[in-house]
Amino acid sequence: MKFNSIKTLLIIILIIGLLSWALFPIFYSLIISLSGFELPTKFGFPKEITLSNYIEALKDKEVWNAAWNSVLIGFGATFISIFTSIPAAYAFSRSNNKLSNFLLYLFLFFRLFPWVALAFPIFYLMARFRLVDTYWGVSISHSVWIIPTSIWYLKGFFDMAPLELEESALVDGANPIQVLTRVVLPLVVPGLIAVSILAFIASYTEYLYSLILTRTHTTTLPVLMAGYLSEFKVEWRKISAISILSSIPMILFYSYTLSFMKRGTLTGVIKG
């Protein structure tokens, strides 16, 4: 490809434009989160730069409590969905009859369902089971939406694992559960980690079910943060700091998952 000056200029303008679109909201909230008592009321930088908003956010018991709840519920949802998805995905991967194909597509269909429509019946059920405002209740409600996706991803990984090892293990007298845990699972560990991370992210970012199923005891971070916006006087500096801090786990997770998914699942999704 040949470069001439007009084209180079055009490319530079496009790059600046696109990056401003993506970064200005982040950059601006970073500035607000670092600014002192006086917030800028016109275009420009704040008069004073301070870390006190972050310190205030990190000293807040409520924030720590919500973050801890989010982590616990995230682990619970990951645990439930991974341990139910592994055997199901394995069975789907190794059997090819009408019933299993039907069930597999049924699980895909779950993924298309509008979550909000089931909010009330789920709340009703959880109230019946006395699971409202408990860690297990919120975790289960999240995992209902994570399981279908996890099964589809895991099935993809199981399909790629070679069959010869399993057959020789069966000949040696292992039962299917032993084959799955001792032979197949070690082969798909990287995939398993990626799917677990995606499950955790899905639960960590979930808002709707956390909103209806948590009261005071199990409030998650997204619910606490959303609440700040409806307060009478919005404390922009503190909540900007919290929204920056809350994305730190996501940076760690995405950097692993994206590098892993780039070739595999992402292109797999597109090629259909």
Place this chain on the structure above:
Amino acid sequence: MKILRWQYTLFILPALLIMLIFFAYPVILIFYFSFLDYSIVRHTKEFIGLANYIKILQSNLFAQTAYNTFIWVLISTLLPLLLALVAALLTYERFLGYSIFRGLFSLPMIFIPSSTAILWALMYSEPFGLVNHLMDLLNLPRQIWLANPSTVLPAVSIANAWYGTPMSYLMILAGLESLSTEVLEASEVDGASYWQKVRYVILPMVYPVILLVGLLRLIDVIRSFALIWIMTQGGPGTASTTLPVATFKVSFLQYDYGIGSAWGVINVVITLIISIFILRRQRV
């Protein structure tokens, strides 16, 4: 390996059990509730047939909600698609520092929906918001974007578009990078200019991917609730009430579970018809 029926059942059972109790049963419940006059406020729970549906379909709110949902879906699907396509074509050219660009342009992805809502509520706020500072620079009047019925819907849709752009970008980029390079090289040998190459070679080849990314995004956006609810709660009035917001509002703010469930069923029917129609055409 052959799996026997009892083993198969045993393996699938745990996942199936959770889905039956916490998905299939609630689906049945929502249909059942939608035929009831069921409200905590009025202390009622009795069968009234299709009355809830008739009430909704005749209300002004339904027309308003359908219109709002259309605008919301339109902006938050097309805008990210356009920006993602331009960015992907740029990145595909491998200019100096393109991998830094890829990382920075994908950055909005790392925020959770609640953070995104806070970021954009700050952007639109008065008197501290950046959008209003920019209006000053352009000599335009300041607005209270999220409290003005005529600006609220585009405002939240743009926030949603911002949040969705990185995913569309990464998927379109993956599609571009899986194209065979031979055709591109052939067109270069034949002396095609950059625009001819994009217009007649790259776009037709990558068109199915763009369409798929757009349609998947549409299926996601038509169901999305968190961002719009956190930023506006469907307000002011009903100016930003979309289908999911209306469903939630009736059940959890007005405590009218019968009508709320009917809204839910309408929501399910519309979403599934669109999704299945799309997936059929795409044969995903």
